[in-house]
Amino acid sequence: MKTLxxxxxxxxxxxxxxxxxxxxxxxxxxxxxxxxxxxxxxxYPLPPGEGVDEVxxxxxxxxxxRTVTNGAYSRAVWDELLDWMVDxxxxxxxxxxxxxxxxxxxxxxxxxxxxx
Amino acid sequence: xxxxxxxxxxxxNDDPERAEYLVFGRxxxxxxxxxxxxxxxxxxxxxxxxxIPFSSNMPAGLMPAALAETINEFSIxxxxxxxxxxxxxxxxxxxxxxxxxxxxxxxxxxxIRNNGTMPMPMSKADWRLKIDGEVNEELELSYDDLMNDxxxxxxxxxLECGGNGRAGFNPLPRGNPWSIGAIGNAEWTGVRVRDxxxxxxxxxxxxxxxxxxxxEHLSGDPDRQAISRGxxxxxxxxxxxxxxxxxxxxxxxxxxxxxxxxVAPGWAGxxxxxxxxxxxxxxxxxxxxxxxxxxYRIPRFPVEAGAEVAHEDMMVMGSMIVKSAITNPIAGAETxxxxxxxxxxxAWAGDNHVVKMETSIDFGATWQTAQLHAPAxxxxxxxxxxxxxxxxxxxxxxWARATDNQGNSQPMVVPGWNPRGYLNNACHxxxxxxx
Numbered sequence: 001m002k003t004l005x006x007x008x009x010x011x012x013x014x015x016x017x018x019x020x021x022x023x024x025x026x027x028x029x030x031x032x033x034x035x036x037x038x039x040x041x042x043x044y045p046l047p048p049g050e051g052v053d054e055v056x057x058x059x060x061x062x063x064x065x066r067t068v069t070n071g072a073y074s075r076a077v078w079d080e081l082l083d084w085m086v087d088x089x090x091x092x093x094x095x096x097x098x099x100x101x102x103x104x105x106x107x108x109x110x111x112x113x114x115x116x
Numbered sequence: 117x118x119x120x121x122x123x124x125x126x127x128x129n130d131d132p133e134r135a136e137y138l139v140f141g142r143x144x145x146x147x148x149x150x151x152x153x154x155x156x157x158x159x160x161x162x163x164x165x166x167x168i169p170f171s172s173n174m175p176a177g178l179m180p181a182a183l184a185e186t187i188n189e190f191s192i193x194x195x196x197x198x199x200x201x202x203x204x205x206x207x208x209x210x211x212x213x214x215x216x217x218x219x220x221x222x223x224x225x226x227x228i229r230n231n232g233t234m235p236m237p238m239s240k241a242d243w244r245l246k247i248d249g250e251v252n253e254e255l256e257l258s259y260d261d262l263m264n265d266x267x268x269x270x271x272x273x274x275l276e277c278g279g280n281g282r283a284g285f286n287p288l289p290r291g292n293p294w295s296i297g298a299i300g301n302a303e304w305t306g307v308r309v310r311d312x313x314x315x316x317x318x319x320x321x322x323x324x325x326x327x328x329x330x331x332e333h334l335s336g337d338p339d340r341q342a343i344s345r346g347x348x349x350x351x352x353x354x355x356x357x358x359x360x361x362x363x364x365x366x367x368x369x370x371x372x373x374x375x376x377x378x379v380a381p382g383w384a385g386x387x388x389x390x391x392x393x394x395x396x397x398x399x400x401x402x403x404x405x406x407x408x409x410x411x412y413r414i415p416r417f418p419v420e421a422g423a424e425v426a427h428e429d430m431m432v433m434g435s436m437i438v439k440s441a442i443t444n445p446i447a448g449a450e451t452x453x454x455x456x457x458x459x460x461x462x463a464w465a466g467d468n469h470v471v472k473m474e475t476s477i478d479f480g481a482t483w484q485t486a487q488l489h490a491p492a493x494x495x496x497x498x499x500x501x502x503x504x505x506x507x508x509x510x511x512x513x514x515w516a517r518a519t520d521n522q523g524n525s526q527p528m529v530v531p532g533w534n535p536r537g538y539l540n541n542a543c544h545x546x547x548x549x550x551x
Contacts, residue, residue, distance in 0.1 A: 067205075067206075071288075081290060
């Protein structure tokens with residue numbers, strides 16, 4: 001009952017949102033919620049985007065990708081997290097250009113507007 | 117349709133009053149409650165599926181609980197299907213609020229916060245507990261030594277993750293996005309750490325402990341520990357701090373620390389090392405993983421949300437703080453208008469205890485004192501019960517607020533932001549509908 005109620009509510013709210021605030025929609029086609037990432041996507045649960053494979057293989061060695069999709073962090077937090085993984089957590093340091101690709105992906109696709 | 121519109125939560129985080137204007141067309145009254153000339157009331161009611169009897173009290177910018185509560189469909193074996201799984205490697209699982217309704221939390225409803233691997237269980241025969249550092253005599257104790265040579269104590273104990281409630285902070289600090297269910301109150305049986313340390317003989321130089329365990333770092337590097345926290349010697353010498361050997365009368369399940377773990381109730385759960393194998397008594401604050409930098413630390417003074425805080429301005433967290441949960445009914449329940457409706461939950465306050473419990477069903481305009489039970493023992497959480505009568509059909513929210521014996525009570529809004537998102541004890545609220 002509760003699930004149905006909440007889901008209906010959210011759906012109606014989303015519909016209202018589109019009607020009331022069309023200016024908030026951007027041309028950007030990216031997926032912004034975990035629920036919308038197709039389960040058969042090869043890098044699930046990461047959303048598609050440039051750098052997804054670098055992030056997937058850079059992270060999956062030690063922990064599940066849910067650790068990443070629980071994020072919704074700013075670029076500064078992702079930057080600090082990558083340093084922390086290398087300095088404190090035993091991550092093999094990525095080449096600088098790969099690190100840039102990973103950080104761009106994380107900040108762009110799992111940024112503060114992401115819903116994990 | 118690709119998801120292009122921004123989510124409700126993000127909109128509310130940016131500017132709650134603008135969000136509800138955009139979503140519902142709502143304008144609040146001059147007292148920042150209610151709906152100015154009814155603006156937005158009908159559309160919010162349409163989304164909630166009913167009317168809002170206390171709408172004139174509803175604060176501006178308040179996302180209805182019915183929309184704020186989230187459902188997660190991920191599940192895990194050995195845990196109740198309504199447990200919310202944030203991660204499977206490392207495993208991090210919390211309880212939906214209604215699973216906290218038992219006075220003694222069953223293992224299947226108890227949150228799990230792992231930092232490293234889920235280890236293969238070490239047999240009781242192989243397991244040892246080493247005590248070293250600032251002690252007169254190093255000890256190495258077997259499971260049987262603990263069972264046979266020390267007094268066994270049994271007690272209920274609240275264990276709460278330091279980051280319970282983190283999901284409420286904005287901007288979201290890094291870490292597991294716990295909502296309210298990273299708390300449990302199981303019954304633990306074991307040996308007082310105090311009795312063990314006294315057997316070893318604590319030197320006057322002892323000020324802190326460091327805890328070690330046999331789980332592994334996620335990287336697989338055997339030289340790294342997943343986590344190694346500790347506590348000040350006073351907390352460790354408190355008779356409520358134990359090496360637990362049983363959980364709810366049974367061997368401790370592997371995910372909760374088989375065959376033995378520390379239980380330091382009322383403090384961030386990470387003090388209560390699972391799979392413990394060594395207590396290092398130290399002459400200074402411990403500096404293992406989880407003790408330094410920003411981890412399990414809070415700013416010494418209030419900071420702006422999102423601020424960068426220098427490490428030297430951070431201090432280690434002590435006791436958890438006063439908090440409560442509504443565990444029955446399940447959010448979204450239906451009841452009859454004009455009829456009594458039973459509401460209940462649990463309340464706790466770290467090292468302190470709760471002396472007053474209040475609820476509101478009119479968005480905080482008035483509060484009613486609930487019946488509050490004494491804890492089963494020191495450090496156990498406390499049952500509270502309330503009967504409310506929704507005066508007419510419509511949408512209601514229950515808000516619950518506990519006050520501890522030091523006069524601290526729960527804020528209605530999220531308390532001070534901190535870099536890692538600890539100690540959010542904002543009032544829990546759920547919605548129900550009267551028909």
